[in-house]
Amino acid sequence: MQLYTYYRSTSSYRVRIALALKGLDYQALPVNLIAASGGEHRQAPYLALNPQGRVPALRTDDGQLLIQSPAIIEYLDERYPQVPLLSKDLVTRAHERGVAALIGCDVHPLHNVSVLNKLRQLGHDETQVAEWIAHWISQGLAAVEQLIGDAGYCFGDEPGMADVYLIPQLYAAQRFNIALNAYPRISRVAGLAATHPAFIKAHPANQPDTP
Known part of the structure; x- marks a missing residue:
């Protein structure tokens, strides 16, 4: 592939x-x-x-x-x-897909570079653009914090679909200087992912085109 x-x-x-x-x-x-x-x-x-x-x-x-x-x-x-990236339990699968969609459909698109560039073209300065980014990422993470579990990864002891979407969103949050200390469940998942070989391999810092 x-x-x-x-x-x-x-x-x-x-x-x-x-x-x-x-x-x-x-x-x-x-x-x-x-x-x-x-x-x-x-x-x-x-x-x-x-x-x-x-x-x-x-x-x-x-x-x-x-x-x-x-x-x-x-x-x-x-x-x-x-x-598998999805649980065998149908309800849990729906929850996993819900968190993935929340991030992939509602949060990430609003800080995509094309959206940010359009805001700039419409006359918004960098302070306003930063406020836009912080608002939508923070709102999304606050919802995710309430939707995921209290132990392990987002929905269990092994990483799955929700974690696949969450961890890159946290990387974006850190790029835009958005603190994560208000999200203890999310921070727990981030800590686990930071030591997992698959997440380490996929991290932007470990890619061949990293500057």
Whole structure:
């Protein structure tokens, strides 16, 4: 498999975690989102692969190109079920998917670089942009804090779908100087993930395109 990725992209980060948790080998193909030419994701060669011009994208073993991290992660979980990311219990699965969607659909898109650049184009200064980021990330994490369990990872002793989404969001929170001390459950999960080999392998600091 080949993963088109960018080290600091939280959506790429979550796919890397899923791949690492399942012990799957892949070739990382870095896509520079901040290249002087305007970003490799906006250039014709990458747009020919993914017309949306975003990362991640995954080329499967049989040559199919998949886009959008939720679709990629669900594919990986169904194609390689031996290390499941979702609980066998249907209600718990729904809770796991709920936290993943909260982060992936409601929080992350609002601090995506394209959104932030649009705010700047509309005349908002950097203080206002920072306030926007802090508001939406903090609101999302406050909800997650109430939704996850009191022991282990988000929903059990082993990491799963919710953790795959949460940990990259925490990386983004730290990038934007958002404190996590108000979220003890989330901080517990972060501490566990910090020592887990799959999360370590997937971390932005350990990617081939890290500056």
